[in-house]
Amino acid sequence: MREVKLETYAENTWCKGCGNFGILSAFTQVLKELQDQGLPLESIVIASGIGCHAKIVDYINVNSFYSIHGRVPPTITGIKLANPNLTVIGFAGDGDAYGEGISHLLMSAKRNIDITMVIHNNQVYGLTTGQFTPTSPLGFTGRSTPRGSIEEPINPLEIMLASGATFVARCYSGKLDHLVEVMKQAITHKGFAFIDVLQPCFTFFNTYKLYNQATYVMDDHDPSDLESAYRRAREWQGQAEAKIPLGVFYKVIKPTFDEKLRRGKAPAHDKGVPDIASIVKPQR
Amino acid sequence: MPDYSFILAGKAGDGIRQAGALLAHLLARLNYRIYFWDDYPSLIRGGHNFSMIRASDYPVQTFADEVDVVLALDEFGAQEHGRRLKSSGYLLYDSDGFKAEGIGIGLGSIVKRLGGKPVMRNVAAVGAISALVGISWENVESVVQGLIRRDADLNLRIARAGFEQVTEARMKVERLDDQPLPLLQGNEAIALGAARAGLKLYIAYPMTPASGILHFLARYEDELGLVTYHPENEIAAVITAIGGAYAGARTMVGSSGGGFALMTEGVSLCAQSETPVVFVVSQRPGPSTGVPTYTMQGDLHFVLNSGQGDIVRLVVAPGDPDEAFVWTAHAMNLAWKYQISAFVLTDKNLSESTYSFMSRGDEVGWEEPKLWNGQGEYKRYLMTEDGVSPLAFPGTKNVTVKATSYEHDESGITTEEPDRIRAMQAKRLKKRGYLVRELSSMETVKVHGKRDARVALVCWGSTKGACFEVADRLDLKVIQPVVLEPFPAQMVKEALEGVSRIIGVEVNSTGALCRLMSCHGISVDEQLLKYDGRPFSVDELLRSVSQVIS
Numbered sequence: 104m105r106e107v108k109l110e111t112y113a114e115n116t117w118c119k120g121c122g123n124f125g126i127l128s129a130f131t132q133v134l135k136e137l138q139d140q141g142l143p144l145e146s147i148v149i150a151s152g153i154g155c156h157a158k159i160v161d162y163i164n165v166n167s168f169y170s171i172h173g174r175v176p177p178t179i180t181g182i183k184l185a186n187p188n189l190t191v192i193g194f195a196g197d198g199d200a201y202g203e204g205i206s207h208l209l210m211s212a213k214r215n216i217d218i219t220m221v222i223h224n225n226q227v228y229g230l231t232t233g234q235f236t237p238t239s240p241l242g243f244t245g246r247s248t249p250r251g252s253i254e255e256p257i258n259p260l261e262i263m264l265a266s267g268a269t270f271v272a273r274c275y276s277g278k279l280d281h282l283v284e285v286m287k288q289a290i291t292h293k294g295f296a297f298i299d300v301l302q303p304c305f306t307f308f309n310t311y312k313l314y315n316q317a318t319y320v321m322d323d324h325d326p327s328d329l330e331s332a333y334r335r336a337r338e339w340q341g342q343a344e345a346k347i348p349l350g351v352f353y354k355v356i357k358p359t360f361d362e363k364l365r366r367g368k369a370p371a372h373d374k375g376v377p378d379i380a381s382i383v384k385p386q387r
Numbered sequence: 388m389p390d391y392s393f394i395l396a397g398k399a400g401d402g403i404r405q406a407g408a409l410l411a412h413l414l415a416r417l418n419y420r421i422y423f424w425d426d427y428p429s430l431i432r433g434g435h436n437f438s439m440i441r442a443s444d445y446p447v448q449t450f451a452d453e454v455d456v457v458l459a460l461d462e463f464g465a466q467e468h469g470r471r472l473k474s475s476g477y478l479l480y481d482s483d484g485f486k487a488e489g490i491g492i493g494l495g496s497i498v499k500r501l502g503g504k505p506v507m508r509n510v511a512a513v514g515a516i517s518a519l520v521g522i523s524w525e526n527v528e529s530v531v532q533g534l535i536r537r538d539a540d541l542n543l544r545i546a547r548a549g550f551e552q553v554t555e556a557r558m559k560v561e562r563l564d565d566q567p568l569p570l571l572q573g574n575e576a577i578a579l580g581a582a583r584a585g586l587k588l589y590i591a592y593p594m595t596p597a598s599g600i601l602h603f604l605a606r607y608e609d610e611l612g613l614v615t616y617h618p619e620n621e622i623a624a625v626i627t628a629i630g631g632a633y634a635g636a637r638t639m640v641g642s643s644g645g646g647f648a649l650m651t652e653g654v655s656l657c658a659q660s661e662t663p664v665v666f667v668v669s670q671r672p673g674p675s676t677g678v679p680t681y682t683m684q685g686d687l688h689f690v691l692n693s694g695q696g697d698i699v700r701l702v703v704a705p706g707d708p709d710e711a712f713v714w715t716a717h718a719m720n721l722a723w724k725y726q727i728s729a730f731v732l733t734d735k736n737l738s739e740s741t742y743s744f745m746s747r748g749d750e751v752g753w754e755e756p757k758l759w760n761g762q763g764e765y766k767r768y769l770m771t772e773d774g775v776s777p778l779a780f781p782g783t784k785n786v787t788v789k790a791t792s793y794e795h796d797e798s799g800i801t802t803e804e805p806d807r808i809r810a811m812q813a814k815r816l817k818k819r820g821y822l823v824r825e826l827s828s829m830e831t832v833k834v835h836g837k838r839d840a841r842v843a844l845v846c847w848g849s850t851k852g853a854c855f856e857v858a859d860r861l862d863l864k865v866i867q868p869v870v871l872e873p874f875p876a877q878m879v880k881e882a883l884e885g886v887s888r889i890i891g892v893e894v895n896s897t898g899a900l901c902r903l904m905s906c907h908g909i910s911v912d913e914q915l916l917k918y919d920g921r922p923f924s925v926d927e928l929l930r931s932v933s934q935v936i937s
Binding site: 111113143147148150160161162166167168169170174177178179184185186188189207210229292366371372373374381383384386 | 587
């Protein structure tokens with residue numbers, strides 16, 4: 104393995120026991136493996152939104168854009184449209200991607216732009232100290248819902264399948280080897296790749312016990328079967344007693360949006376100035 | 388001086404805009420200077436549309452109250468615009484549909500006889516007008532051939548039949564002894580100016596009156612070597628533009644006030660992350676949905692103050708397509724030189740009206756920003772003398788480019804340290820001083836008319852058209868700041884030397900420029916404000932100014 108320092112000097116301020124550590128170490132491992140397979144580190148760009156998840160860009164010494172709440176998909180869409188040679192990976196929280204920015208997530212899946220979105224899904228707002236999110240269970244008691252959440256949670260996997268994502272997976276930050284394997288597949292997938300990573304918030308919504316007991320890695324599922332993918336995605340709708348399947352739910356290869364839109368152009372590498380005389384000419 | 392005005396009127400769907408474009412090009416071919424206002428309501432079918440075309444040897448940039456010819460395809464058009472005819476003017480109308488006092492021509496039956504579609508009455512009408520005002524068939528033929536590709540022969544036959552219905556020319560629009568100029572809408576000039584300065588990615592969600600930029604650039608993507616993208620909303624548009632610029636591509640977004648309201652989080656992100664993006668804001672009457680297809684200059688202070696935090700920005704407000712072309716290119720180059728957001732403020736009148744375009748097209752081009760020289764460790768937010776950190780882009784070997792919405796240190800890592808917060812904000816603000824210095828050698832304030840006039844009209848944006856013409860007729864001076872932030876107060880003050888009476892002329896209800904000038908110690912004596920969605924006609928402004936100064 105090559106000796107490249109992937110850490111920065113930034114002080115890590117996640118709480119002890121935070122599920123984000125699992126995602127950070129898995130991604131660091133993936134970066135090392137991708138480099139070993141010949142992907143140059145400078146061609147990788149990561150981006151994050153706002154929330155505890157987002158600090159990940161400060162902790163990894165690669166190109167990054169620390170964007171704003173909900174806007175990770177358009178941030179990395181712009182990067183990918185400008186320079187097709189870059190491998191772009193977005194990190195976002197559940198409040199960020201499923202609340203503030205859900206339209207961007209859906210539309211990015213629909214377009215099949217060649218990016219990867221990793222959602223740190225802890226079912227709670229951590230950085231703003233414990234409010235309910237789109238994936239919090241019914242009855243969740245948080246600071247904005249002291250009498251319990253009155254909303255059913257969304258099922259992100261179903262939404263991504265319905266939106267046309269060409270790679271849909273779920274992982275658990277506590278199952279590190281599996282997370283590394285799926286993350287690597289997602290990043291090397293040509294098209295829109297989505298991973299919902301279950302990630303306990305140690306301080307505001309500690310779900311370690313539930314996830315350790317309930318999650319299992321699917322070994323009998325064909326990821327090319329969309330109907331089966333829907334069925335498996337519906338096994339867990341956020342309820343406490345169900346089993347939670349992990350793994351790649353769906354995978355298909357389709358033409359990517361960025362290739363179709365750019366049609367061979369490379370905006371970031373082009374200093375060309377057009378001659379406009381053929382467009383602007385008097386009537387003769 | 389030759390000065391002809393025409394109104395072509397009908398229902399939406401009658402092809403009024405195309406008829407207007409054909410007539411405008413015909414007159415441009417005879418070397419006239421053209422202004423063409425496209426008046427349409429916010430609907431697809433029905434309602435009332437009209438094209439107002441003015442042609443002169445003078446560089447006209449607004450319409451006149453009285454017209455020489457009205458062509459009406461419906462009865463409402465004949466009634467509504469018939470009263471604007473000069474006593475020497477003519478009303479042409481489609482006698483297959485209704486009766487009016489004027490020259491009736493069976494436009495509908497011409498189209499029917501030749502097997503055309505109902506909308507092709509518009510081409511027959513252009514043929515008839517041309518014959519009426521003494522424009523030769525050869526001119527009509529070449530303009531129709533040049534502009535209409537679909538069913539070209541059929542359209543030509545219909546135009547010819549319309550032409551032949553008028554057997555006697557009642558006026559003679561002579562060919563002028565001048566150069567023919569191309570015709571351009573303000574939106575097209577903005578698009579071309581950006582392309583000349585290296586625009587590679589234009590991202591916009593449709594909103595009138597800015598959509599013309601998206602349509603034009605989408606059509607000419609390959610000729611201009613760029614990519615256009617219509618995403619899910621204006622927030623996605625601006626954030627995608629920021630991502631693209633971070634990766635090294637010159638990007639631009641465009642909208643009207645409502646869409647720009649959604650983009651303001653992006654304005655702030657540009658500032659904190661020091662990412663250059665050009666924003667085009669094409670104003671229309673507000674608040675809210677307002678009057679979508681009409682004009683207003685009501686968003687100046689919104690744009691000047693958009694985005695949370697203290698922000699260095701460039702705001703330019705061109706007044707015609709030539710200024711739009713040059714200043715959009717400047718906006719792009721300056722945005723990249725100073726790593727700031729730059730705003731091109733236009734309005735429905737400039738965006739969608741058609742004007743004679745005088746620029747050659749090569750006045751502006753790509754200017755290189757400050758790039759990293761490859762020495763030492765790269766730091767995206769390196770402290771420098773002028774506050775501008777050298778640029779490098781992701782994909783560069785041995786370089787890590789970390790951009791961020793958080794306050795940060797030189798490497799782009801989040802900070803909450805008081806010294807670093809202060810130093811970084813000071814670094815960003817420093818850029819303004821250098822920008823001001825660079826702008827001081829540019830024509831940021833247009834001064835027109837009589838140099839030693841005691842009365843000056845002060846205006847901005849597309850209102851310059853009416854102001855210049857009125858000033859020329861009344862021997863006044865016009866002062867038109869093209870750059871509105873950083874405001875060129877010193878240059879405006881110099882231009883005001885010897886002026887004893889300042890009249891602010893604006894198309895809004897509160898005098899936005901007048902308020903901005905008062906912040907810089909310049910007070911206006913009178914304000915002429917118009918806010919009915921229409922620009923000043925030359926006659927209307929002439930009357931108002933004459934009244935004020937008499």
